[in-house]
Amino acid sequence: MTDNARQVLVRRYVRRGDDGKPVETVEEMFWRVAYNIARVEKSYGQDVNALAEKYYDILTSRKFFPNSPTFTGAGTPLGQLAACFVLPITDDMGKASTGIFQTLRDAALIQQTGGGNGFSFARLRPAGSLVNTSAGQATGPIGFLRVYDHAFGEVAQGGSRRGANMAVLRVDHPDVEEFVTCKTNEHSITNFNISVGITDAFMQAVEEDTDWDLRFPDVTSPKYKGFSGTLEEAEAAGIPIRVYKTVRARDLFNKIVTQAHHNGEPGVLFLDAANRTNPVPHLYKLEATNPCGEQWLGPYENCCLGSVNLSEHFGPDHTVDWESLRQSVVLSTRFLDDVVDANLYVPAVPQLREAALRARRIGLGVMGLADLMYHTGIRYGSIEGQEFAAQVIEFVRYNAMLTSIDLAKERGSFPAIAGSIYDPDNVTWQPPQPLFAYTHDWGRPAIDWTSVSEGIKAHGIRNAAQTTIAPTGTIATVAGCEGYGCEPVFALAYIRHVNDNGKDLQLTYTSPLFEKALTEFGLDDDERKALIEQVMADGSCQHVDAVPEELRDYFVVSQDITAEEHVRMQAAMQAFVDNSLSKTINFNAGATVDDVSTAYRLAWKLGCKGITVYVTGSREQVVLETLATAEKKKGGNGATPAAEYGISQHPAEAEETHQLMMWSEVRKPRPRALPGYTFSTETPLGKAFITINENGGSQPFEIFINSAKAGSETAAVSEALGRLISFILRLSSTVEPKERLKEVVKQLAGIGGGRSLGFGPNRIRSMPDGLAHVLEEYLAQREERLANSGIPHTHAEVHEISIPMVADQPLLKIGDLCPECGEAAVINEEGCRKCYACGYSEC
Template identity: 75%
Template sequence: MQTQQQITKNGLLPTPPRPKDLPKVELTENARQVLIRRYVRRGDDGKPCESVEDMFWRVAYHVARVEEQWDSDVMSRAREFYILLTSKKFFPNSPTFTGAGTPLGQLAACFVLPINDDMGRDASGIFQTLRDAALIQQTGGGNGFSFSRLRPKGSMVKSSAGQATGPVGFLRVYDHAFGEIAQGGTRRGANMAVLRVDHPDVEEFITCKTDENAITNFNISVGITDDFMRAVENDEEWELRFPDVHSPLYRQVKGTLEQLVEAGVPLVTYKKVRARDLFDKIVRQAHHNGEPGVLFLDAANRSNPVPHLYPLEATNPCGEQWLGPYENCCLGSVNLAQHFAPDGKVDWEALRQSVVTATRFLDDVVEANQYVPAVPQLKEAAHRARRIGLGIMGLADLMYHCGVRYGSPEGQEFAAQVMEFVRYHAMITSVEMAKERGPFPAIKGSIYDSENMRWSPPRPLFPYERDWGRPAVDWDWLVDQIRIHGIRNAAQTTIAPTGTIATVAGCEGYGCEPAFALAYIRHVNDNGKDLQLTYASPQFEQALIKAGIEPEKRQEIIEQVMLEGSCQRVESVPEEIKRVFVVSGDITAEEHVRMQAAMQAFVDNSLSKTINFPEGATVEDVAIAYHLAWKLGCKGITVYVTGSREKVVLETLSTAKKKQAGSEEEKPQPALAEKVEDQLTIWHETKKPRPRYLTGFTYSIDTPLGKAFITVNENGGSQPFEVFINTAKAGSDTAAVSEAIGRLLSYILRLASPIEPARRLREAANQLLGIGGGRSLGFGPNRVRSLPDGVGQILDEYLQIRAERLVSQQDKANKEPAAPGNGHRSAAEKGDTPPVGQKLLRFGDLCPECGEAAVINEEGCRKCYACGYSEC
């Protein structure tokens, strides 16, 4: 380990040595590797310049250090934070891990920036905001924008006598710019674009991501109003309108449509549409590929804690954090999987303590954050309202432990009771901090203003009927405390995506989501060697053991569960275990929505959750979910139909016509007709992304054009992924032909296709074998007729050896005894690839890091269940 002086030179601020009596963190090897890869700081030589424990101490100390201004014992608080973090009971968002104790010091993940209808004069004009957003993305933050203030496409621009570009045009400008910026030096920027449902360009916006290779750096959401949903219910016309840009007041007043109207700016109606047709277009596009999402503007503004400052227009990239102009929020999640009590109970007292300490931690982050000095409005906005976003992860783990089925009425009440408890104690702690440090500066005029108190305690959607031993809460007492002392944080709770931190914490369920699968292949980096471990839910295995199922039978059950991730169709699993151990695909869309709504009642901001639909779900199913989410008070909804993106590739024009023929009137409906046209040109990504590292096999063969070296690289599932061919010297015609053949083979292997890569390579080899040239080399079975023939022979040899290798591994795996109760299989522990004949759980897109088809849409984000990669 390097010295403190060297570490400081390598980009870390001075940090006192970690006290020797502090505990080490217990992590799986996979979690430790993820931490090292993502969060541990590196020196100029690219090597880690701190240990995992030192990383936790760095974060704890530099967050606690701000308490000097309140005369707190900094070292004592730092120890408290360190123990909270290393116990895995709470983790903050990723930028806090990467930024604390560094000169950069930017600790927030979520930002919202305003975009006004101005090209250069306004501080929040189109290109000034683009500049601010770029600076934020360089620090690791994600941005949300409402494009609703931009005038419609084609409208007259008086100053230039030209026509306006429109929101979608500028969205494309932003997307292109962000495509060139690496977020935090490690990943592309995450962004959210929002457009109101009454904007004249909303129809273009809804379909702007029909081509999934366009606008790749943004999630998009339509801002829905209550008036629109009522118009849909009543089958009314809907006006697409915008303020009169030629009105003298238009330039004088900056704000939302409602603010402009209130100021006297007249509205111009550009078009009238049938509300149901517009709603249908949104739903069909979401059914098609998961976008756009929907944000319920009025629901968000009903609980806006500072309506005197601004109306809420947009959220952060994953949709869970509503923010005003220039506002940002530091998020963190309490790990419910670390709050088990014996006998299937919840350790409520430990949970209370974690919430108290985590709330203090996040308020200190507001103070410790350096924000982005070049955008001073960010710090001003953060200190004005002092928003924090405390949420949860591991809800599914806790429900498994307590024997509660996710999605059931019992599960909805359980989730509500847990979130109510978290919110209640977060607010008590915020009041206590208001006594010590003062309330948030903008409290006057807010819903917490003691002279005009408009905040009322949250209530469950339905009366509680069950008792999980939770201590009582007294909301009336808390109201009195807020009146007397105020409150430190204008908003306290948010349920955020927990991609990387949940992987490190070892949660089975990310955030508030159900577990996605009970068993799957997980990749572990063992000193640079990629090991593939058959992961099975420890709680599921313990339940099987408790049910008296013998080891051999348990192994058989796990292998069956591996096929699809669920235990519901495995006959030998006891019914009580099936009832409790559900995964995302076992839960109906309605149950998903009701779970979201039950928690939303006790989250003053919002939550990241994806409503996963099974394959075969209809457009009507999605529409019903949207209506239900609005009725139940959700602030937004994101849907994803399993396999929907792949189905676009496979669905033919004739299939679409059959769907049309099955309609009630047996004639094409406008929205469906548009989709039919889309299907002629839409394809899932042109090729799969290349993982960071791959294993491969290199062969050599003499050809009429000289010796050729042919490398076949495989992805994590032992499938061929790419081919490299090297012959002769660079720059020669032979080298060019070799490279061309390799590129085409690699492209064929990486195309999205229902045909497995090995079969594709077999067909390619068959096409190359036997091609003759001007001369041959060798005789009999060793004869090589041309360079393509030589390549074909090597591919044929590779495929034969691959098949033998997989059969050998299958035989070996069949002879190996099962490793009892630890969720891993012994053959996999030795680094073997999965045996032939055992279907891996292929439930998603290819991961750019490990190559497994395990990247799924969850929490409004995309993450890999195989290696822990996350876009969040």
């Protein structure tokens, strides 16, 4: 393992004593997991130690890793090994076991074990509806979503990982419009991802430009009393359905797409696509997923996930070691089936264990797909790349199913198999098919889906679901993958800062596979170093002419791949994943709402079960801005090419808004125009632009600090500093503003952070220290300016001054601040957020 990978492993997975120190070595940690999972095989008459050794070998060779809860929970008193759960919420305040607050209690207990929860709020009556028992008005799903969000923010979450949540609301629910915009203020709901449950009927209405009814069972009907089902079940039961509002389908679609373009949420889940492959339709309809959207689950179900590391299955001469991959899939499938038995779940919520054993879902996926494509010389996103990815995932699914059939032969099928699509007496399961005919031969062994069908008829199958491609944030870091999950590589080279006993070490990270390829092309050390320095600029080699063209063809990173290619890659793999996959469709900063709209429609047409998008820098946009201001920023009339769908570049709800009064009225009023000075300086968190505006007498009056994307933690801290200093400057006081600013400099100067930038007198220790340097420079220049002219400025003007640094140090500026290491290296990927500097993950 690399030093970074080993550090992450020790920090996340090794058990610790009451003093916080490790009580096991890394090797002992792997054996603890291997042995405690293998131990359940005793009940099936197997040799526990022999199987434990096999599990230990596949783990320590990094050919397969289970999800993080299995590493942290196996063989511990907690013993909770699953990452994701879905809990039901019915329209009841407490009598029913699935009622609003009973489910909140169950979810809190799961959160304490580090598990994440998914919920569909679609069964809750709309806000303002009549509540017969109290003659009051219903809170509605968004109101209770906020209740849940606040509660989870207070729950002390156990283990070494933070639990996350997913809220889903159907596109025909009367409150869906409010739901779509409920996270416009990114600080209002912080413990949930949100997704709209989309139906085929809605997408068809969008295509045909027809109206769409927002409806819910009539809660005043005597038949509704005690009802807890879905909208379709209400219709089947003869309960009247009330239409609350009729909207234009394209207008609602526009609202969803515009909000996703703004900040990546809501995501979209395609309900009908998921239910077409629901393995147990006789038990339930699928309504919700886990927090990252890749795992569809029924009420109280959970799934034990794991990933085969494709970067450890390279064959010679840029080929795939298919036989090694087959063996890893076989053993990994058995491992995950054993996890279902070994898991202690949450004893206080017995429905969890019952649901898990009933269907015995497992989720075997992959990580390092991009690594394998670098090795084989195939461009991620190309037609060839789509076929390659499909062939790899088909191979995994095929061998996982054969293994599950063998396990059923040994120890029996999942208990709920009668009536499922795998019912041996009436098999309705159909072998998966690629989106387009294969034309390439990468030496993959032949696949015979007929043998799978015959095996199911003869023996059944052990697991109702077998495959899921989940986020692999921490485990991919430990495994040493360059590409997380099924995502492309994020960057070929960048700077990573490491804290070594209080010393800041700058380590240059370069893709080992890229370096190897450069070496194979005959480049010497100096040539490679020069190329890598150029690649370091933005992480891509596409604009570095000195990189051999053949390498540029397939050494692509996420930013080099079009959104359409991202979607088509997802769809190609989805064809062979019986659950779903966690992937983010990344758009460049210039992407329009129309681009996002096109991606959504393409994902639906290609059979994806959901889609998550993220527009680079999208949080720099302010949804509640005036149209006039937006047009000024755009430099045009704000129109987009999406006229066919009635989609505008800016939110339909945008209207004239005003800044709230932040301070008491004893502060000095702001004139209409002020002269100002803008300074630019490097800080440990990247370049900052600091504007100081002056009032009468050339006194400093207000300060604005722009240091990162709006919505990021860095930007929040910067804005807070600017507001507080401005507050101090504008208070009515007998102390001159310039003297107040000098005191601010004294308070901020010298504050240390996680690392420093520069040397000697120009050393910047932190963002506050960098601000102090700028303010000190401004005060000095102000004195010199006034001494030379003696005439205060009388018109609004801005001067840009660049403060030189002693050393030009490249910084890792690829994302948001990491709450663990402080690096600006947290990016949106795999449907979640992860840090490329230290391996921290919010998956």
